[in-house]
Amino acid sequence: MADQHDENLLPDMLPLYYTRYFPQNIFCRWLSCGNNPKPLSNRELSFTLADDVYLRYLSINDQKEFQTLLQKKCPHKLDIGAVYNTKPSIDRHDAVVLARELVFDIDLTDYDEVRTCCQEAIVCDKCWKFMVVACEIIHTALRDDFGFQNILWVFSGRRGVHCWVSDYEARTLDSPGRAAVADYLCLIMGGENQNKKVHFASDLHSSIWRSLTIIDKYFEEILQDQELISTTEGLKSFLKMIPDETLATQVQENLERMPRSSLERWDTFVTTYNKYCKENINATRKIKYLVEEIKIQYCYPRLDVNVTKGFNHLLKSPFSIHPKTGKVSVVFKPEHAKSFKLEEIPTIYTLLDDSAQDNVQHQSNMRAAVKNFQELVFSLEKAEAMRRKNDANASLLEF
Known part of the structure; x- marks a missing residue:
């Protein structure tokens, strides 16, 4: 039972999981902080x-009501929405959104044009490195550029990660504010038919250089794991990202004479590019940051910006069970993403089967994931208490 996923078993197993393992108390405390000042x-x-x-x-009033609802409905999937000015079941057509965590959804299917190890819903440790890069880049930007502190990272249960920013300033951002954050973090533009999706027309912002520093820690591994330019198809796609036809021809001639190693071919490309730029100073304006643009296109986070910009998009709850895999949507620390092992993610089957090999x-x-969640909630509660105290003091000073 522990080794194979069978969705037909979930109706019998979910009541046990929700009773024994779902952290109902800390979950309701997290939602309560996110709802403040509304109930x-x-x-x-x-x-x-x-x-x-x-x-x-x-909706729920408290943990007891939540527990009753879980046991009665036994949801195969639990999603979280916004906070309204009224109970969502009442006058929902006229309800106004008052708060919503700033959320980010990063899905490995959006990397299918660059990852070669897997496609669609399949994920392995090789393509998980894209998520490692994404976590580090997004978390660093949210913390250093926007000052957010209460940032929750959750494995989606199948092929990606979700990020929830619970700071009061993030929760109360309006639509233009959310769009501004999303646009700031989005560097890859264009649809499937666009060959080159990253264009830097002027000097690079410090945040882009910082992202490139992070990418450089993993770039060679990803280059080799995904065989990005070792295959005929990969090389063809790579050459289409070079806008200068003369340079593209030189690169093609040099790389086709080489062994098929992506790392060796990349080094040769950089050498060819540097030599070309020295010899053709007047032609280098549009390819000044070509090396950086290609690295970004291969490795930078691919965000579903509509999830971030909108209020109405519901997102899967932490510790929800993914109905297609049986895996728990565990909370993890972004700095631990690189040691994340997909086969070690708890499943509802292994948790409930004491005889399972991985039990x-x-x-x-699972305990570690709950602890990660608790630490975030404790930090959020402390921040909320301090904010309310400061607001109360400011109100007193007005009189």
Whole structure:
């Protein structure tokens, strides 16, 4: 049972999981902080039941009511929405969104044009490195450029990660504010038919150089793991990213004479590029940052910006079970993403089967994930208490 996923078993297993393992208390405390100053009952929850029955505009008053609802409905999937000015089930057509965590959704399927080890819903340790880079770049930007502190990272349960920013300033951002953050963090532009999706017309912002420093820590590994320019198709795509036809021809001639190693070919490309720039100073304006642009296109986070910009998009709850894999959407620290092992992620089967080979390890990993969640919530509660105190003092000073 622990080794194979069977969605038909979930109706029997989910009540046990929600009772024994889902951190209901800390979950409700997290939502309560995110709702302040409105009551918890104004937060929208959504359940997906068996046979894809979808229930929206649910809400809870407290943990006891949440526990009852979980046991009664036994959701195969639990999603979280925004905070409204009223209970979401009442006058929902006229309800106004008052708060919502600033969220980011990064899915490995959006990397299918560059990853070669897997495609679509399949994920392995090689393509997980794209998520490692994404976590480090996004987390650093949110912390250093925007000053956010309460940043929650969650494995989606299948092929990506979710990021929840719970700081008051983030939760109360309006749509233009969210769009500005999303646009600031989005460097890859264009659809499937566009060959070159990164263009730097002027000197690079310090945040881009910082991102490149992070990418450089993993670039050679990703280059080799994904065989980005070792295959005929990969090389063809690579050459299309070079806008200067003369340079592209030189690179093609040099690389086709070489062994198929992506790392050796990349080094030769950089050498060819540097030589070309020295010999053709007047022609280098549009390719000044070509090396950096290609690195960004290969490795920079691919964000679903609509998730970040909008208020109405619901996102899977931490510790929800992914119905297609049985894996737990565990909370993790971004600095631990590089040691993240997909096969060590707890599943509902291994957690509930004491005889499962991975039961002990998965139990331990589940406890660690809950601890990560607790630390974030404790930090958030402290920040909220301090904010309310400062607001109260400011109100007193006005009189």
